[in-house]
Structures are given as structure tokens and as C-alpha cells.
Amino acid sequence: MSTCAPSPFDHQKADIILRSSDGVDFRVFKLFLTLASPFFEIMFELPNRRFCYPSTLAEDPSLESLTDIQAILGAARKYSLDLIERKVCQALANPKVLEVEPLRCFAIARNARLKHETITAARYTLQQPLIPAWFAEIELITASDLLALLTYHKKCGIAVEPLLANLDWVMSHYGSSGGCNWLFLPQIPGSKSNCQCGRSTEAKFKLWAPAPVLWWATYMNETFELLRDIPSGDVARSEAEKTIQKVRSAGCTTCSSQVKANMEEFSNLLALNVEKATASIELEMDF
Numbered sequence: 001m002s003t004c005a006p007s008p009f010d011h012q013k014a015d016i017i018l019r020s021s022d023g024v025d026f027r028v029f030k031l032f033l034t035l036a037s038p039f040f041e042i043m044f045e046l047p048n049r050r051f052c053y054p055s056t057l058a059e060d061p062s063l064e065s066l067t068d069i070q071a072i073l074g075a076a077r078k079y080s081l082d083l084i085e086r087k088v089c090q091a092l093a094n095p096k097v098l099e100v101e102p103l104r105c106f107a108i109a110r111n112a113r114l115k116h117e118t119i120t121a122a123r124y125t126l127q128q129p130l131i132p133a134w135f136a137e138i139e140l141i142t143a144s145d146l147l148a149l150l151t152y153h154k155k156c157g158i159a160v161e162p163l164l165a166n167l168d169w170v171m172s173h174y175g176s177s178g179g180c181n182w183l184f185l186p187q188i189p190g191s192k193s194n195c196q197c198g199r200s201t202e203a204k205f206k207l208w209a210p211a212p213v214l215w216w217a218t219y220m221n222e223t224f225e226l227l228r229d230i231p232s233g234d235v236a237r238s239e240a241e242k243t244i245q246k247v248r249s250a251g252c253t254t255c256s257s258q259v260k261a262n263m264e265e266f267s268n269l270l271a272l273n274v275e276k277a278t279a280s281i282e283l284e285m286d287f
């Protein structure tokens with residue numbers, strides 16, 4: 001039993017019917033197939049011989065399902081459908097897909113030898129821990145491919161470390177302790193602050209003379225611990241959200257009133273520097 005595909009694949013004047021493997025009939029015109037694919041052009045020239053329809057006639061199906069992407073890519077290559085291949089590449093570079101399934105995108109792109117898409121997906125895998133959980137498409141890549149990805153990820157984690165050891169980027173952003181009062185409240189002469197939060201005495205956090213609030217030092221230590229495994233700017237932002245909650249529930253009225261705006265600015269600054277530090281790391285892979 002077969003069923004008919006919806007418009008525009010149900011045209012009564014169609015001159016050929018393509019039946020899919022799951023029994024759906026597509027009533028189409030040879031001319032369009034010929035224009036879209038050299039494969040069909042050759043096939044129709046032989047004595048006896050969907051997607052490729054002009055896109056103004058048929059809306060492009062959503063390619064957000066990765067299983068579809070892989071199957072479509074295979075078919076597009078088999079039938080020389082360049083336009084479709086380009087659309088699949090666009091889908092593989094879709095941030096919505098990449099955010100959720102970077103490893104699957106990486107494997108599919110690598111398997112298809114799509115350089116740009118492979119590199120982009122590798123960057124998105126930085127939002128996940130170094131050692132990935134199992135995923136179906138892992139079978140599409142070789143052990144060498146996976147090793148290259150893990151090495152890249154590890155190098156990015158190492159590239160972030162100097163940001164904690166050397167806080168010049170913080171000093172140059174704020175200029176002076178006055179530029180980030182929220183870190184040093186009670187020590188600023190003339191300040192009316194009554195902040196009772198603890199202070200950090202760690203040498204690495206000695207930005208200017210005064211010792212910064214302890215909750216910020218804790219944020220820094222915990223965030224950089226995570227960044228080693230997940231070297232992505234998102235970590236800086238999500239940890240800042242947790243710090244904002246913690247500071248507010250700790251009850252210091254001075255810090256509570258300004259922690260949100262200041263930590264949002266600070267975590268964006270850190271995120272930017274994390275992205276900068278990892279941007280120069282290359283995925284070492286031949287295409």
C-alpha cells in the first residue's frame with residue numbers, strides 16, 4: 001500500500017511518480033528533477049530510467065533532527081544534489097542543534113569530511129566535559145578522530161589556566177580598585193559600606209592593595225576548576241548565577257544589592273577572555 005505525498009507532490013499532470021522506501025508516492029515533474037540533479041538527468045536519458053524541488057514550491061523540511069541530517073546528507077551526495085548538501089551543512093551549523101548535540105554534529109560532519117562544520121562542532125563540544133558520554137554517531141568516526149577532538153579539548157582547558165594565574169585582564173578592565181568597589185567595599189576610605197562578608201587572603205587575588213570579598217575568590221576558584229574540564233564561557237556565566245543566589249541568601253545587604261549587575265559584567269568579561277584564550281587552539285585533523 002502506498003500513500004500520496006501532500007502538495008506540491010500531488011500534481012495531477014506530473015510525469016513521473018517517485019515512491020519512497022516507506023511507501024509514499026511523490027508525483028513530480030522530470031524537468032525539475034533533471035535541473036536539480038545530474039544523477040536524475042543521466043537517469044532520464046537512459047532507455048528506461050523531493051527535496052530537490054524548487055524551494056519556492058515546497059517548503060524545506062526542518063533539519064533539526066540529526067538522524068534526518070545524516071540520512072539526507074548521504075542521499076544528497078549519492079544523487080549529486082549540491083543545493084541539498086548546502087542546506088544540510090547549514091543545519092549542521094545551526095546553533096540550536098549544536099548547543100544540544102555538539103558531539104553528534106561533530107561525528108556526522110567529520111564522517112562527511114565537512115571541514116568548517118567539523119571545526120564549528122568541535123568548538124561547541126567545549127561546552128561539555130572532556131570525556132563524552134556514549135552517543136550513536138560515535139561509530140561514524142575513527143579512534144584518531146576522537147583522539148584529535150579530546151586533545152583539542154584538553155589544550156583549550158590548559159589555555160584558560162593563565163587567566164587565573166595572571167589577573168591583568170581584570171586590572172586593565174577596571175583600571176583601579178575604585179573601578180570595582182564591589183570587590184573591596186569596606187576598605188575604600190570614606191565608604192559607608194557595612195559589608196561583613198569574609199575577605200580572601202590568597203596571594204593570586206591581590207589585585208590592588210586591598211583583599212577582595214571571599215565570595216568572589218570562591219567564584220574564581222570554583223569556576224576555573226570547572227573550566228579545566230569544560231573550557232567554555234558559558235561556565236563563567238552559569239557559575240555567576242549561582243554566586244548571585246549564594247550572596248543574596250547569605251544576607252549581606254550591601255553585596256546583595258549590587259551583586260547581580262557586577263557579577264553579570266564580570267562573568268561576561270571572563271567568558272570573553274575564555275573564548276579568546278581557546279580561539280587560537282586548532283583542531284589537528286586532516287580533511
Ligand SMILES: [Zn+2]
Nearest residue numbers: 195197252255
Ligand atoms: Zn558583603
